[in-house]
Amino acid sequence: MTTLEQQALEYHAAGQRGKVAIQVTKPVGSQTDLSLAYSPGVAAPCMEINRQPSKAYEYTAKGNLVGVITNGTAVLGLGDIGALAGKPVMEGKAVLFKKFAGIDAFDIEIDETDPDKLVEIIAALHPTFGGINLEDIKAPECFYVERRLRERLSIPVFHDDQHGTAIVVGAGLLNALELTGRDISLAKVVCSGAGAAAMACLDMIVDLGVRRENVYVCDSRGVLTTARTLSEEKRAWAQDTAAATLSEVIGMADVFLGLSGPGLLSQDDVRKMAARPIVFALANPEPELRPELVREAAPDAIIATGRSDYPNQINNALCFPYLFRAALDSGARGINQEMKRACVQALAALARGADGFGPGAIVPGLLDKRLLGGVTPRIAAAAWDSGVASRQLDPAAYRLQLEALGKTLL
Numbered sequence: 503m504t505t506l507e508q509q510a511l512e513y514h515a516a517g518q519r520g521k522v523a524i525q526v527t528k529p530v531g532s533q534t535d536l537s538l539a540y541s542p543g544v545a546a547p548c549m550e551i552n553r554q555p556s557k558a559y560e561y562t563a564k565g566n567l568v569g570v571i572t573n574g575t576a577v578l579g580l581g582d583i584g585a586l587a588g589k590p591v592m593e594g595k596a597v598l599f600k601k602f603a604g605i606d607a608f609d610i611e612i613d614e615t616d617p618d619k620l621v622e623i624i625a626a627l628h629p630t631f632g633g634i635n636l637e638d639i640k641a642p643e644c645f646y647v648e649r650r651l652r653e654r655l656s657i658p659v660f661h662d663d664q665h666g667t668a669i670v671v672g673a674g675l676l677n678a679l680e681l682t683g684r685d686i687s688l689a690k691v692v693c694s695g696a697g698a699a700a701m702a703c704l705d706m707i708v709d710l711g712v713r714r715e716n717v718y719v720c721d722s723r724g725v726l727t728t729a730r731t732l733s734e735e736k737r738a739w740a741q742d743t744a745a746a747t748l749s750e751v752i753g754m755a756d757v758f759l760g761l762s763g764p765g766l767l768s769q770d771d772v773r774k775m776a777a778r779p780i781v782f783a784l785a786n787p788e789p790e791l792r793p794e795l796v797r798e799a800a801p802d803a804i805i806a807t808g809r810s811d812y813p814n815q816i817n818n819a820l821c822f823p824y825l826f827r828a829a830l831d832s833g834a835r836g837i838n839q840e841m842k843r844a845c846v847q848a849l850a851a852l853a854r855g856a857d858g859f860g861p862g863a864i865v866p867g868l869l870d871k872r873l874l875g876g877v878t879p880r881i882a883a884a885a886w887d888s889g890v891a892s893r894q895l896d897p898a899a900y901r902l903q904l905e906a907l908g909k910t911l912l
């Protein structure tokens with residue numbers, strides 16, 4: 503076991519176990535308080551909500567509460583380690599919701615792999631929450647589960663590994679391309695991984711201007727080609743090529759996008775890439791190739807990982823707190839493409855506006871205090887403009903409100 507792993511175990515076990523706890527928000531110290539908080543007074547908000555369900559947003563925690571829900575089938579890059587073993591990650595996401603955006607989150611680990619049953623369970627749980635953040639559910643089941651829940655529920659349902667990752671990859675890629683003087687429409691991209699995160703990231707970068715014919719994708723069996731029998735999602739990325747392996751398609755690639763597993767990129771692969779390559783080795787916790795090894799093979803590379811212990815942390819934690827903050831505050835029924843695009847542009851702009859902007863800072867750091875006030879109002883505005891929100895928020899006033907909130911959080 504490494505020192506870091508040992509420290510992480512001690513961190514999690516120290517004091518009150520785990521990373522989150524419940525906090526009470528009303529006085530309960532007197533008989534009068536108790537008769538308001540519980541019986542008999544609590545019947546009044548119950549009956550108000552029974553008459554008008556939207557009153558739940560006024561009288562309960564629903565409007566500021568997100569469910570972080572997994573079945574543990576694709577926990578980070580650790581694979582199918584099961585619902586219970588995924589709990590530390592889900593608690594971690596709950597911590598980030600709270601510390602970065604003041605959102606309360608319950609982590610819910612569901613021991614169910616059948617997609618239809620999972621949909622039924624999550625749908626049955628949904629009255630508790632103002633939004634649902636699906637996490638670490640493997641592909642292809644995650645696509646079905648998210649789609650069915652979005653069809654059924656009128657609260658935001660968002661698969662973080664797909665869309666959260668895609669947003670941050672989009673922002674990082676725009677800035678990395680700018681810094682290396684590349685035209686997005688000419689960039690050749692090679693992606694390792696064809697699961698939840700990869701498929702959504704590829705859709706996003708095509709939305710931003712990458713040409714589909716310039717993208718080569720590898721899964722655990724090699725390059726997605728037209729000769730292979732592929733799922734519907736993967737078929738969309740199949741190339742008519744005889745190349746079968748990552749090493750065979752990576753020649754002169756401008757961008758490597760790793761959303762697969764540890765150690766799947768070699769230094770020789772990096773050496774085959776174009777000059778000033780962009781290497782996003784995003785598998786967690788162990789990237790496709792460690793940054794120091796990428797640097798050795800290509801000293802002028804722009805390198806990003808999903809980890810907090812290297813520069814350029816491309817991690818969905820840079821966006822999900824702010825997306826949900828904006829969605830909850832604007833009363834959005836869902837998180838749509840316009841909101842995601844607004845988040846991409848806001849994150850990219852925030853990085854460009856920082857003093858240290860450059861190859862080692864293509865995205866803001868997770869602890870950048872400008873994020874809450876800088877990103878969230880732009881997403882809320884996009885929600886309103888695209889017709890998915892029920893409240894229009896004045897951007898300047900909302901920003902001030904968020905900046906004040908931010909001071910109470912980190």
Ligand SMILES: NC(=O)C1=CN([C@@H]2O[C@H](COP(=O)(O)OP(=O)(O)OC[C@H]3O[C@@H](n4cnc5c(N)ncnc54)[C@H](OP(=O)(O)O)[C@@H]3O)[C@@H](O)[C@H]2O)C=CC1
Nearest residue numbers: 576578579641696697698699721722761785786808817818
């Ligand atoms: N930095 C970040 O913010 C994020 C990083 N990630 C990382 O991305 C990775 C994938 O996560 P996710 O998409 O949720 O998981 P999925 O289980 O949905 O997808 C995993 C993908 O990796 C592929 N894969 C496995 N082995 C290989 C291999 N030898 N060569 C190429 N591809 C391979 C699988 O192939 P096949 O389809 O054949 O099974 C599959 O397409 C994880 O490491 C995760 O930590 C995910 C989300 C966010």
Ligand SMILES: CC(=O)C(=O)O
Nearest residue numbers: 578579663786817818
């Ligand atoms: C960051 C994240 O969500 C993942 O690696 O799965």
Ligand SMILES: [Mg+2]
Nearest residue numbers: 578637638663
């Ligand atoms: Mg995840």
